[in-house]
Each structure stands twice: as structure tokens, then as C-alpha cells.
Amino acid sequence: MTAEGLDRSLPVFVTGATGYIGGRLVPRLLDAGHRVRCLVREPRKLGRRHWIDDPRVEIVRGDAGAAEELADAMRGCGAAYYLIHSMMVAGPDYRARDRDLAETFAAAAEAAGIARIVYLGGLGELGDGLSEHLASRREVERALASRAVPVTVFRAAMIIGSGSASFEILRYLVERLPVMITPRWVQVEAQPIAVADALHFLVACLDGADTVGRTLDIGGRDVMTYRRIMQEMAAALGLRRRLILPVPVLTPRLSSLWIHLVTPADRHIARPLAEGLRNRVVCRDDAAVRLMPRRLLGIRESIDAALSHLDAGEAETSWLDAGPIPGDPAYAGGTVYTDRRETLVEADASTLYRAVCRIGGRQGWHSPAWLWRLRGFADRLLGGPGLSRGRPHPDSIRFGDVLDFWRVADVVPDRRLKLAAEMKLPGRATLSFSIEAPAGRPRRCRLVQTARFRPRGLAGLAYWSVVKPFHHLVFSRMLEGLRRQAERDFRSPRPGPSPVEASGARDVSAGARPANADEA
Numbered sequence: 001m002t003a004e005g006l007d008r009s010l011p012v013f014v015t016g017a018t019g020y021i022g023g024r025l026v027p028r029l030l031d032a033g034h035r036v037r038c039l040v041r042e043p044r045k046l047g048r049r050h051w052i053d054d055p056r057v058e059i060v061r062g063d064a065g066a067a068e069e070l071a072d073a074m075r076g077c078g079a080a081y082y083l084i085h086s087m088m089v090a091g092p093d094y095r096a097r098d099r100d101l102a103e104t105f106a107a108a109a110e111a112a113g114i115a116r117i118v119y120l121g122g123l124g125e126l127g128d129g130l131s132e133h134l135a136s137r138r139e140v141e142r143a144l145a146s147r148a149v150p151v152t153v154f155r156a157a158m159i160i161g162s163g164s165a166s167f168e169i170l171r172y173l174v175e176r177l178p179v180m181i182t183p184r185w186v187q188v189e190a191q192p193i194a195v196a197d198a199l200h201f202l203v204a205c206l207d208g209a210d211t212v213g214r215t216l217d218i219g220g221r222d223v224m225t226y227r228r229i230m231q232e233m234a235a236a237l238g239l240r241r242r243l244i245l246p247v248p249v250l251t252p253r254l255s256s257l258w259i260h261l262v263t264p265a266d267r268h269i270a271r272p273l274a275e276g277l278r279n280r281v282v283c284r285d286d287a288a289v290r291l292m293p294r295r296l297l298g299i300r301e302s303i304d305a306a307l308s309h310l311d312a313g314e315a316e317t318s319w320l321d322a323g324p325i326p327g328d329p330a331y332a333g334g335t336v337y338t339d340r341r342e343t344l345v346e347a348d349a350s351t352l353y354r355a356v357c358r359i360g361g362r363q364g365w366h367s368p369a370w371l372w373r374l375r376g377f378a379d380r381l382l383g384g385p386g387l388s389r390g391r392p393h394p395d396s397i398r399f400g401d402v403l404d405f406w407r408v409a410d411v412v413p414d415r416r417l418k419l420a421a422e423m424k425l426p427g428r429a430t431l432s433f434s435i436e437a438p439a440g441r442p443r444r445c446r447l448v449q450t451a452r453f454r455p456r457g458l459a460g461l462a463y464w465s466v467v468k469p470f471h472h473l474v475f476s477r478m479l480e481g482l483r484r485q486a487e488r489d490f491r492s493p494r495p496g497p498s499p500v501e502a503s504g505a506r507d508v509s510a511g512a513r514p515a516n517a518d519e520a
Helices: 020-031 067-074 087-112 132-144 165-176 195-207 226-236 252-262 267-276 287-291 299-311 349-356 369-381 457-491
Strands: 012-015 036-040 057-061 079-082 116-122 151-156 179-182 215-218 243-246 337-345 406-412 416-421 427-436 445-455
Touching: 012 020, 020 036, 020 195, 036 067, 067 087, 079 087, 087 116, 087 132, 116 132, 116 195, 132 151, 151 195, 165 226, 165 252, 165 299, 195 215, 215 287, 226 243, 226 299, 252 369, 337 457, 349 427, 349 445, 349 457, 369 457, 406 427, 427 457, 445 457
Parallel strands: 012 036, 012 079, 036 057, 079 116, 116 151, 151 215, 179 243
Antiparallel strands: 337 445, 406 416, 416 427, 427 445
8 A cells, every 4th residue: 555545556356246336346446447356156147247358357256255265365456345245145144144254354354465445334323223234234344344454434325326225125115105104214314325426435545545444424415304315206207296104103124024015125135224214324524525526416316317327228237136146956856847848939049049038027928917917926925026126138138137036047148048936935946948959940949948846845845736727828828929029030130239249238328417427
């Protein structure tokens, strides 16, 4: 570390590059002239990132919970970003898991000779009475600072940006509920920050030594109650003012269940977030802006910027990106139910693959929509994601993508697509599509669609018996719909990039955007 900041001959170590903030931080570090080394459990999850092939980026496969492995991965780096949160993975036990991971990271950074750690934590009042979520963030701060490596801590409240968890929860609540019965926390003040502004501070802190070892509050230009923020969201969406009725008896548990039903957020994520809303989250001072000057966006500017990127299909990252990738079930041994169907398609493999890659989201599943909506609603009631998550891109699919209540577990262009179910099930389910191109027949393919279910206990056996009568209606219609779609596309091809190439496309015709909002 020099008086001018970090030694730029050394790469910057980034954890959480597959997540919401980390996925946006890497290209900003590159723009600032840094080299970057990313630690990820599964490199294939970075396939959609446009910076993955940049020669200044090094990808290291590893586990942040393995101290020696982590220290080896860090060696030779200057600074290390800690952007790990296990709330999605560890569920109710996330607090202990986060504390252990932070302690491991601090020890590894010390062993590797890292000059500083940078951490993005949670803004909130100090002292007693913190929610478990904010108390966990404070524990992580202390764990990271428990060794000799200095830590730069940024504390932020709600981050407003296309695809952020808190922004998406707010948007869904306002869009879907013209009347809201809410807890008293709607009267609590907050100081949200645009994702573009948060990224500015995370990158700029490396340019000077005066941010080393500091804890800095970061927030946007406006301080508002959550009630006012909801009304700002309604106005930005072109909706009437929402009728918001605060009541004293709505507990965090009930609030989180309601958030789970109405928004894409899982109940394990919704509860700590809902509990955290009871704490006032306002910056104590403006030290961050004085050290790293920037014109900050207001709440309405931040919301407008985020919505414009969503409308243009330009959400750079999403909170859903960080979800775990289920491994393939071990089909050897035990009972595995299989529903296999196939059809001949008068189209080439590329056209058929393109049709398969457009399933889910607004495109639907080529089978009775009411059945999918009913299944999605039942899944939400049971604690699953339902159909509210959609898909990150209308045409392209990459490994790790969410497709409603499925996740892409394997994909080979023009050959196959495999989805793993994330709905609540008494067992494990996959849905796969394989494309077989007969030799000498380039304009004809065979599409094989296979659903597999490995039941867990008697409940799993009963579940299969109940849903099996609907399979002919759902799966046969799906297969036939994909065949018709591919043959239509083959007869009347539409110009455009391939499903893989489309993931890097950017629509630049969405109109002007607010200043400093290019990353929203």
C-alpha cells in the first residue's frame, strides 16, 4: 500500500463474483485499471459475464471455507473484497456460517500477505436492538478485523438497482398490492443507495490510503420512510398511490411469509430482511463522500434508472445469480420415475435448440398456462419460489440461470438442456431436452424430453401418483409446442444472435438515463 493507494501491479482478489454486487464490481475494477482474480466454487456460473474472457481476469476455483486453499488463492494479490453472504444457502443457520467464513477469510488474508480487506456490510443504528440480520453483519465486521490485515468497511442500507433483492421485493409489493397492511416499520427512516453509487465507493477506496481501516456509512441523497419510498416506487411505475395501513400486531414472521407469497424472495431470505426493516438505517456522517467525491442519486432517480434497465432487459446481475447449483441426483439405487417422450422435428439442430432455450418466463411452457400457474401458486404456499422469478434473458440460457422454479444444471449449445427443480418437492426432479441430428438429414432432428423424479419417502411416492395423470397433458403439450415453434422458426427464420451470443447483447435504444446511473 502506498500513499496514493493500492499497488496496481498486484491483482485484486474478489469473492462473490457470481453474486449481485461482485458480478458488477469486477468490470468496474477493470475500468479503473486493476487486474482481478476471482474465487468461485463453480466457474461455469460466470459464463454470462461479459468480462469473463478479459485477459486481466483470472478465475480460480475454490472454497472460501477452506483456509489453506483460500490463502493459496490470495497469494500475490494486493487487496481482497469480502462479498460473501450465506443467507441464501445456509437458511436459518446463516449467522454462524457467516461468522465462521469471515474468520477463515481474515486468517487466510493474513497468511497471504494481503494489504487490506474491503467489506460491504449493513447500515443501521449502533448498540442493542439490532435485528439478527444487522447483528450478523456486525459480527462479520469484527471477525474480519480480528487479524492483522486492516479492513475497510462500507455500511449500506437498501441498494436500489435492477435485480437487487431489496429492490425486487419493493417492486413486487407495490405492483401487486394496491392496499397493504404493514408492520409499524413503514414509518422507519432509511437512506437507500443506488447500486452505481455503492460500486463507486467500493472501487474508489483503493485509490487512497486514507480509507484503510475505516468504517464508512454510504447512502444516497435522500432520507425517507419506507412508506414514502413505496409511494415513490408506485409513481415511478405509473401506478396510483398505494393505501398503506400500518398495524402494531404484524410480526416479522408473518411479514416474511407475506413477502414470500407476493414476491420472488424465499421465506428464509424474507424473514431477516423483514426483521432488519425495524432498524433506522441512516448515515451518521458524510465521510465517504468527502473522501471519495461523487454526485449521489436520489431515491426517485435510482428507481427510474433501475426500472429503465429492467425494461430494456439490461439487468447486469441479479440476486438470484448467487443461488446454489444442484448436483445431478445419484440415480443408481432407489426408485427413479421417468417420463420420456420424443418427436421428430423438421428443423435443424440450431433452430430447435433456440426454441428450447426460450421456454419459461413470459414465453411460457407450451402447455396449459392455468396448470403452471396453479402449480406455481401451490409451490409458493409450500415455501418454494413459484413462478415469480421468471428468467434473466428472454432468448439466451446459461449454466446456473433461473427459469421460474427451475435452474439450468447443464447446457450444451445445439445438443441439450437440463433443468433441476427448485420447487418444494418430496424428492428431486430434473427436466432435460436432448437434440439428436441424424446423419445425412441436416434439416430433421429428434427432440427427446425426459422428466425424472427420485422420491423421498412415502410422501414422494404419493406425490408422483398424484401428478402422474397430469403428465400427458403437460409434457405432451410441451413437446408438441416446442416442435411447432421450431418448425415455424425454421420456415421463417428471424435474424438475431444465437442463444449464447444473445447473453452479451445490450439494447442501447432505451433512451437517456440519469447521470451516474449507468450501472443501475
